[in-house]
Amino acid sequence: MGCQSCGNSNGVPRGCKSNGTCSSGGCSKLPVFNWLADIELPNGQSTYDILEIRFKNSRKSFFRNANNLSLQVGDAVVVEAEQGTDVGVVSVVGELARIQVRKKAPNLKSHEAHKIIRKANTTDIEKWVASREKEDETMFEARKIASALALKMKISDVEYQGDGSKATFYYTADERVDFRQLIRDLAEQFSLKIEMKQIGARQEAARLGGIGSCGRELCCSTWLTDFRSVSTASARYQQLSLNQQKLAGQCGKLKCCLNFELDTYVEALKAFPRNDIKLQTKKGRAFHVKTDVFRGLMWYLYDANSEGASNGFVPLKIERVHEIIALNKAGEQPNDLKDFIVLEPVKEPDYTNVVGQDSLNRFEHVFKRKKKKKPSKNKNNAARANANNPNNKSKPPIETKGENTNPPAKKKPFKRKPAQGNQKSPQVSNDKSRHNNPKPRQAEGEGKAKVVNNNNPNAKSAKPKPRPRPKSKQAVGEGNTKAAADKPNPNQGTKPANTKPKPRPNNRNKRKPKPNEKES
Structure with a gap:
């Protein structure tokens, strides 16, 4: 919403449609809320003829409505200007303008104020907008000229007059600048x-203008x-640290x-x-x-x-x-300052912390996953796998003593029959139980490596695997290199032993014939 589009010929704002009481602050800097707009004037009293007109940014001035125009805010x-005419926007009208004149310009006389000529038409607004568009370019050019003249000054803003005949820098x-x-x-x-x-x-x-450190628009521009x-x-x-970066605003x-x-602080510190x-x-x-003004405490050391x-x-x-x-003034000294400390009771909350949502470390162990332990690899299983691998012939198989090559037979669980009547279950002596369930015998020549179960008639007798014979020294040493070379390669085709490759013809020294010359 812009101020140029707020008013129309009927005097009713078009942008905010609040009937001249714009309180959004979007129309201008230093906005004023007309809290006297809905109050009717007494009978026989005319409307105050001085109005407050706002120009670019925060520049405002008072003008007299000599032609009794129907004007509203926006x-x-x-x-009138000192030379030519200017275009502005109405910011305060009525009795509130009277209060503003008493506050800001108490010595202003109504006949000395400049007059309002008319409402701006389309031609006036177009010329005004065209002049406003030149301001940024003019400011940059003026800065270049000032730096070329080595002037210690900073041109911060440029304002064109409404008719484009004057510019204020x-x-x-x-320091003083010439x-x-x-x-x-x-x-x-x-x-x-x-x-x-x-x-x-x-x-x-x-x-x-700008945004302050508090997150709001600057007070000086609002x-x-x-x-x-x-x-x-x-x-x-106010017991603030004297830090220049925190205490300074955007203006420095x-x-x-x-x-x-x-x-308030001065009154409380008394x-x-x-x-x-x-x-x-x-x-x-x-x-x-240090001192805490709000709690009324003073810290001593x-x-x-x-x-x-x-x-x-x-x-x-x-x-x-x-x-x-x-x-101390009476000449007495207390034992310790801690004797004068007043302990304030801590107020406990009315609710109970059932779920533990108030704990500061409630999320520490929630997202930790337990690491799964990797199964340990059995060295004997790896050695046995290498021994059974037919491609690995360089190393002999590792003998494992004290291990069963065949899986042990599963024992059936012993179930006692319930006693019938007054009959007692027969008790078997330890010797008899040993006789009925003899231990499995070990096969001869295998030590403790293999076990034969005599109680299972269907079990086949496990024959021991023959040990692989070690290679001869000639095959392992250097003397067997010739035999390894004569051994045919299955991946290659069969070739005769005494065949030699044919020599290629040597055409390097042969001269090429010219196009008109015949070959001999």
Whole structure:
């Protein structure tokens, strides 16, 4: 929503459609909410004829409605200027404009104010918009000319008049600048009247606008018009660290908001004792470290060479500090500052932490997965696999002693029959049970490697595998190289033993015949 499109010929805003009481702040900088718009005037009293007109950024001025035009907030009007005419937007009308005049321009007389000529038509608005589009390019060109003249100044903004006959250059400088040659060069470059205005760093931030460290739009560009001086004493009263990067705003100066709550802090600090007073105790002398204005606490710390140096920071209420100071003035010294600490009861929450959602470490062991242990490889199984591999003939198989090559026979579980009547189950002696279930015999010649079960009649007798014969020394050593060479390769075809490759004809020394020469 723009201010150029808010008003129409009927005097009713088209953009926000709030009947002249735009409170969104999107129409202009330094917006004003007309809280007197719905209040009717007494009988016989005419409407106040002074209106507040807003121009580019935060520049505002008062003009007189001499022609009794029906104007509402947001209407574009053509007003008188020192030379020519200018185009602005109505920001305040009615009785609220009377209050603004009393506040900002108390010595203004109605007949001395410039007049509002008419409502802006299409031609006026088109010329105004065309002039506004030239401002950025003009500012960059002016900066180049100023740097070529080696002037220590910063041109921050340019504002064209509504009819395009005049341009105002706003600049900041730490020292006095002689810009007479700059004005000549600018007038020759742009062919219009030049006006130079020096502004401060705060006014520059108010004109350009921006977002502060609090996340909101700058106060100086939205509602603040009275720029008061801000000192570091404001930060000391509010117990803030004197960090220039945190205390400075976008303008490079101390933030204006440091003065907003200064009066409240000054009033609250009247109940606190002075910070330079040291407390005398039997364990040593304690000095002030910091203050909490909201809780009414003061922290003290013992000297490094005293007995109470191990106590650390001791928080005391204001009343307790006054008591200790009164005792010291009377010539008495308390034993320790810890005797004056007031323990505040900790309020427990009304609800119960059933699920454990308030625990800080509730997510520490949730996402940890248990590592699966890899099965350990049996070295004997690997050795047995290498021994049974027919391709691996270089190493003899490893003999395993004390292991069964055949799987042991499964034993059937013994089930006792339930006793019938008064009959007792027969008890079998240990010798008889051994006789009925003899241990399996071991095969001869195999030691403990193989087991033969005599109780199973269907089991076949396992024959021991013959050991592979070791290779002869000639096959392993160097003497068998000839036999290995004579051994035919199955992947290659059979070739005669005494065949030799045919020699290729040597045509390198043969001269090529010319095209007209015949070969001999």
